[in-house]
Amino acid sequence: MAVQRVVGTVATFRVNPITETAPSDQELIARTLGGDGSAFAILVERFQRKIYRVAYAIVRDDTEADTITQDTFIQAYTHLARFQGRSELETWLTRIAINRSRDWLRRRKFVSLFSRDDDSEDREYVIEPVDDRPDAERQLMSHQLRAAILRAERTLSSQQKIIFRLRHYENHSLEEIAELLGLRSGTVRAHLFRAIHKVRKELAEWVTMREVSDETL
Amino acid sequence: MKHYNEADLLETYYTQPGDSMPVMMHLASCSECAARYERLEKKLREAAVCNTEKPATFWTRQRLQIMRRVDAQNAFAKSAARTLRVAAAAILSFFLGGAVVYETVKPAQRQPVPVVHVAPVTTAAPAPVLASDIHDAWQSDELKDFHNVVEWESWVPDNKTKVNRGSSL
Numbered sequence: 001m002a003v004q005r006v007v008g009t010v011a012t013f014r015v016n017p018i019t020e021t022a023p024s025d026q027e028l029i030a031r032t033l034g035g036d037g038s039a040f041a042i043l044v045e046r047f048q049r050k051i052y053r054v055a056y057a058i059v060r061d062d063t064e065a066d067t068i069t070q071d072t073f074i075q076a077y078t079h080l081a082r083f084q085g086r087s088e089l090e091t092w093l094t095r096i097a098i099n100r101s102r103d104w105l106r107r108r109k110f111v112s113l114f115s116r117d118d119d120s121e122d123r124e125y126v127i128e129p130v131d132d133r134p135d136a137e138r139q140l141m142s143h144q145l146r147a148a149i150l151r152a153e154r155t156l157s158s159q160q161k162i163i164f165r166l167r168h169y170e171n172h173s174l175e176e177i178a179e180l181l182g183l184r185s186g187t188v189r190a191h192l193f194r195a196i197h198k199v200r201k202e203l204a205e206w207v208t209m210r211e212v213s214d215e216t217l
Numbered sequence: 218m219k220h221y222n223e224a225d226l227l228e229t230y231y232t233q234p235g236d237s238m239p240v241m242m243h244l245a246s247c248s249e250c251a252a253r254y255e256r257l258e259k260k261l262r263e264a265a266v267c268n269t270e271k272p273a274t275f276w277t278r279q280r281l282q283i284m285r286r287v288d289a290q291n292a293f294a295k296s297a298a299r300t301l302r303v304a305a306a307a308i309l310s311f312f313l314g315g316a317v318v319y320e321t322v323k324p325a326q327r328q329p330v331p332v333v334h335v336a337p338v339t340t341a342a343p344a345p346v347l348a349s350d351i352h353d354a355w356q357s358d359e360l361k362d363f364h365n366v367v368e369w370e371s372w373v374p375d376n377k378t379k380v381n382r383g384s385s386l
Contacts, residue, residue, distance in 0.1 A: 037288070053269045074286050074290065077287050077290070146264040169265050169267055196232070200224050200228065203227065
């Protein structure tokens with residue numbers, strides 16, 4: 001007689017590992033549209049730094065960058081239902097921020113026609129050395145270059161300024177800038193070339209002056 | 218060998234490597250230009266540094282402000298929708314009430330106005346002017362009292378008399 005030994009069965013439970021993955025943008029958008037305010041707060045927390053940085057790169061003003069960041073999120077919240085997800089939420093938000101920054105640049109240009117207080121870009125910026133070496137001369141050069149670039153930027157149109165600043169400060173590629181501005185890559189390249197030529201003309205004096213001293217560094 | 222100055226390299230820095238291939242190829246072979254480009258790159262990178270690093274309190278405050286504005290917007294949207302509903306209900310009730318009142322105190326249907334046939338006015342032909350109707354104004358009753366006064370002038374011939382009469386009056 002064959003004895004069937006029942007050893008026993010081990011009950012197996014499929015345990016889903018608790019994953020602490022952050023909810024996706026789409027999920028948060030859906031929750032926001034469903035009336036969950038905290039979901040939108042998570043989206044704000046996720047992208048506010050990036051949006052602030054882009055706004056600051058264009059307007060070069062702390063307070064305005066803060067205001068533009070807030071306005072960007074409010075506008076995004078208002079029109080969130082229209083977001084179709086054809087691009088990333090980050091790209092969409094960045095586009096809104098760029099448009100708002102462009103509006104601000106135009107408004108300021110218009111205001112500056114009637115006031116003589118247009119030297120807001122001449123403010124002295126805090127010099128941030130990239131390394132720890134206390135090198136006074138290098139800091140001074142960096143400071144001079146920064147001031148020269150700011151002066152040169154004044155001759156640029158709003159579009160050229162935005163493209164140049166996104167390239168210079170944010171280090172975006174031309175393709176990224178084209179996508180953010182809704183332009184063709186060739187158009188962005190043409191704008192950037194024109195901007196660089198203007199900047200180069202403005203920096204010519206600085207460049208020749210620096211060339212001599214650089215050789216010594 | 219042609220070397221590039223900082224102005225040329227500036228363009229190379231901002232554009233993409235593919236856009237300035239000859240410069241990039243030269244930089245690969247020329248250590249002098251490569252070093253110059255490296256220095257320029259470093260300077261521009263330093264110049265482009267944005268101090269967007271803020272304390273956590275800055276981001277928290279910004280987030281709170283955004284959420285406060287979102288809440289305010291929601292509240293406004295709700296109140297606007299409620300106001301709109303109330304206004305729509307008020308307009309509807311006004312028109313419905315008006316219709317009811319109109320039906321209640323509907324004015325009696327007017328009787329048809331009798332048509333009055335008016336005889337066409339015929340314009341009579343002007344009566345022929347008789348010679349007796351033409352009278353001299355000088356012979357009128359109002360001036361009769363003055364006949365004695367001016368009688369002494371009666372010897373003056375007719376055409377002159379008329380002039381004198383006119384002037385004396």
